Amino acid sequence: MVTMQLDATCGYKAMWRNKDTSDVIFLDLRRECNPTVIGDARYLPFRDQAFDVIYCDPPHLIRSDALSIITHQPESAGAKYLLRYGWFKSRSEWIGFLYRVNIEFRRCLKDNGRLWFKLIDGKDPRVTKLRDIELYLTNFRIVEKQIEKARLPWSSNKTVYLWMVKK
Numbered sequence: 001m002v003t004m005q006l007d008a009t010c011g012y013k014a015m016w017r018n019k020d021t022s023d024v025i026f027l028d029l030r031r032e033c034n035p036t037v038i039g040d041a042r043y044l045p046f047r048d049q050a051f052d053v054i055y056c057d058p059p060h061l062i063r064s065d066a067l068s069i070i071t072h073q074p075e076s077a078g079a080k081y082l083l084r085y086g087w088f089k090s091r092s093e094w095i096g097f098l099y100r101v102n103i104e105f106r107r108c109l110k111d112n113g114r115l116w117f118k119l120i121d122g123k124d125p126r127v128t129k130l131r132d133i134e135l136y137l138t139n140f141r142i143v144e145k146q147i148e149k150a151r152l153p154w155s156s157n158k159t160v161y162l163w164m165v166k167k
Contacts, residue, residue, distance in 0.1 A: 004023060004051045005051060006025050006027060006046070006055065006108070007025070008041040008055065008101070009031055009056050009059075010035050012025060019141060023048075024036075027039050027044070041056065041102065044105075044108050048108065049108065049111075050108050053115075055112050055114050056118070057098065057118040058119070061090055063072050088128075090150075095130065095136060099136055102139050109166060115140055115163070115165070117133060117161075117164060117165075118159065118160065119133065120150065120158070120160070120164075122150070122156055123156060124155075138167075140166060140167060141166075142163070143164060143165055144163035145162055146162075148161075
C-alpha cells in the first residue's frame with residue numbers, strides 16, 4: 001500500500017538519510033534546502049486529507065538576537081547552527097506557528113493519519129516547550145512519546161518525539 005507522507009519542515013532532510021523517500025513530499029521555506037515544494041507549513045498548498053503521515057521537526061530555538069549573532073559572529077558555531085536549522089524570533093512567533101499548523105495539519109491529514117512531531121524541551125527559555133504542544137495542538141492527541149537526553153553534552157534539555165492522531 002502506498003502512503004502519502006509530508007515532511008512539512010524538511011530542512012536539509014537529515015532524518016531521511018539512508019531511507020526510502022519515494023512517497024515523501026518535502027516542504028520548506030528555504031530554496032537552498034532543495035525541497036520538493038517551497039512553502040510554509042503554516043499555509044500548506046495541498047488538498048484536504050492528502051496525507052497518511054505528516055512529519056514536523058521545526059526550529060528548536062527562540063532567539064531574538066539571532067541576526068546579531070549571524071552578523072557579528074558569522075564563523076561561530078552558534079551562527080552556523082542558526083543558519084542551518086533556523087529559529088523563531090520570539091515566543092509569540094513559536095506559538096503562532098503552533099496555532100497555524102494545528103489547523104493545517106488537521107486539514108491535510110487523513111482521518112486515520114498520524115502526525116510525528118519533534119521538539120526540544122528544557123529549562124532553557126530559548127528552546128521550544130512540550131507544554132506548548134499540549135496547549136496549542138488542540139486538534140491532536142498524543143499516542144506515543146519518547147524522551148531522550150539532548151545530544152549536546154553540556155545541555156540539560158531533552159529531545160522529545162511525539163506520535164499524534166486527530167481528536
